[in-house]
Amino acid sequence: MQSNVKILKTEILSDNWYILKKITYEYLKGDGKKQVQTREAYDRGNGATILLYNREQKTIILTRQFRLPTFINGNETGMLIEACAGLLDKDNAIDCIRRETEEETGYKVTNITKVLEAYMSPGSVTEMLSFFIAEYTNEMKITAGGGLEHEGENIEVLELFFDDALRMMETGEIKDGKTIILLQYLRLKNLL
Ligand SMILES: Nc1nc2c(ncn2[C@@H]2O[C@H](COP(=O)(O)OP(=O)(O)O[C@H]3O[C@H](CO)[C@@H](O)[C@H](O)[C@@H]3O)[C@@H](O)[C@H]2O)c(=O)[nH]1
Numbered sequence: 237m238q239s240n241v242k243i244l245k246t247e248i249l250s251d252n253w254y255i256l257k258k259i260t261y262e263y264l265k266g267d268g269k270k271q272v273q274t275r276e277a278y279d280r281g282n283g284a285t286i287l288l289y290n291r292e293q294k295t296i297i298l299t300r301q302f303r304l305p306t307f308i309n310g311n312e313t314g315m316l317i318e319a320c321a322g323l324l325d326k327d328n329a330i331d332c333i334r335r336e337t338e339e340e341t342g343y344k345v346t347n348i349t350k351v352l353e354a355y356m357s358p359g360s361v362t363e364m365l366s367f368f369i370a371e372y373t374n375e376m377k378i379t380a381g382g383g384l385e386h387e388g389e390n391i392e393v394l395e396l397f398f399d400d401a402l403r404m405m406e407t408g409e410i411k412d413g414k415t416i417i418l419l420q421y422l423r424l425k426n427l428l
Pocket residue numbers: 253254282283284285321322323324336363365387388389414
């Protein structure tokens with residue numbers, strides 16, 4: 237399909253950690269007129285997230301960690317309950333999420349299923365997130381998890397009853413988009 241967009245100029249506003257770009261482009265509108273627009277886009281690569289669930293126990297595994305951007309926007313403690321997630325490195329999404337699951341939750345899961353992909357903040361962040369689910373058993377817990385010390389990660393691992401997690405979504409105790417999508421996915425497909 238032919239694109240209606242021609243990039244005219246790309247400026248790097250920051251490459252301090254990830255990359256913030258300012259892009260000027262020409263956009264061909266439906267009425268045939270051209271319009272020049274400028275938008276900023278934050279590029280931190282793509283990511284993956286996973287919800288571990290146990291059908292017998294009717295439980296799931298989540299994490300809790302400090303998220304600075306939420307702290308400066310209304311989250312009093314900055315602590316956020318989330319499905320395990322990580323940015324993709326060079327490897328593909330499945331390898332990445334398998335490694336991330338082990339690092340953050342301590343579970344070595346085998347059968348991982350990809351369920352969907354989504355742009356999580358399409359007006360400002362380039363990232364596309366791949367969503368996965370996997371069944372876990374208590375025997376799969378091989379380390380404490382908690383994330384990588386040298387990356388400054390300090391991640392608490394939570395095992396919750398699925399019904400409690402659904403309630404926490406309604407009370408606002410769970411407020412993370414990817415986590416809500418995955419919880420609703422499990423419910424929609426009657427997996428728990
Ligand atoms: N020094 C420094 N470290 C940073 C910065 N930004 C992120 N980091 C660190 O880089 C590491 C990235 O860890 P990952 O587990 O790979 O990523 P994530 O932060 O969990 O991101 C996941 O969740 C996000 C929030 O839902 C998602 O946006 C993202 O796609 C991914 O799935 C973390 O240790 C984080 O603290 C920064 O500006 N400076």
